[in-house]
Amino acid sequence: MSKPSNRIGSFMNDQTRVAYFFIMPSMLIFAVFVFVPMIVAFIFSVFDFNIMLDNFKFVGLKHFFTAFGEKRVWNAMYNTTYYTIFHVILQVTLSLIIAVLIKDKSKFNVFLRGTYFLPVVCSMTVVSLVWMFLLDSNIGAIALYLRQFGINAKFLDDPNQAMPVVILVSVWKSFGFSMVIFLAAVQAIPESYYEAADIDGINNFQKLMKITIPLIMPTLGFVTINSVIGSFQVFDQIFVMTDGGPIYRTETMVHFIYNVAFKDLKLGYASALSVILFLVILVVSLITFKRTSTDKNIY
Incomplete structure (x- = not known):
């Protein structure tokens, strides 16, 4: 017979997986439209380039x-x-x-x-x-x-x-x-x-x-x-x-x-x-x- 604590832990794990499943779309949207552009902005801030995204030149903190x-x-x-x-x-x-x-x-x-x-x-x-x-x-x-x-x-x-x-x-x-x-x-x-x-x-x-x-x-x-x-x-x-x-x-x-x-x-x-x-x-x-x-x- 399984212990009650094990059953409770298994139930909580199931709930956690379901919760992550439902919030995953929001997390993906946040990553694509917020987190990734933010990282790109940090990278672009130390470069000089034109609208065609070529001629990248590292300028540091200029x-x-x-x-x-x-x-x-x-x-x-x-x-x-x-x-x-x-x-x-x-x-x-x-x-x-x-x-x-x-x-x-x-x-x-x-x-x-x-x-x-x-x-x-x-x-x-x-x-x-x-x-x-x-x-x-x-x-x-x-x-x-x-x-x-x-x-x-x-x-x-x-x-x-x-x-x-x-x-x-x-x-x-x-x-x-x-x-x-x-x-x-x-x-x-x-x-x-x-x-x-x-x-x-x-x-x-x-x-x-x-x-x-x-x-x-x-x-x-x-x-x-x-x-x-x-x-x-x-x-x-x-x-x-x-x-x-x-x-x-x-x-x-x-x-x-x-x-x-x-x-x-x-x-x-x-x-x-x-x-x-x-x-x-x-x-x-x-x-x-x-x-x-x-x-x-x-x-």
């Missing part, structure tokens, strides 16, 4: 030194950091607050959830085109309406307004995804905690800071890191709405890498810039993970 000495790279990194900071703060804060406000399962809240999530299912390119026409200083509906009150709005033509406008459009498009994740986490918190807080006379803001946020800290960390990574990789809305202008005030790192690779045809240099951006995202993500994974006690 592209990296060139990048650190180019003002346009620093400008793109500044714009990317600016976008990331404000986009992450606005998106995470807005999605968390709305998730807390509509956590109750009423019909009206269900309607609001669908309404807030609707922009998420739309293409960023389509959303950017719609907002670009709405905000156009000549034919845009919003600009024409404001002109009736003597306000000459040039949202996408003004160097000081273009990036904030792009950030607001991006938040409007994407906050619904974070809201759904926060909503699931908030609804999992036992109501007994809030009932005890009511007995102690805790107000709603204190409940949010002392109960809700500490209990959803892992979710908050995931949403924040996901938002940080997406913000550093922003491209679609920049390409469609401003194309990096005016005067490079909205040119981000990915947009700059795109221009270097497909307009200037400097694939080796573009690969080096991609490696730099990857390392920046990795460091920022690790710092964010460490800051949001600390244990916090409720009141």
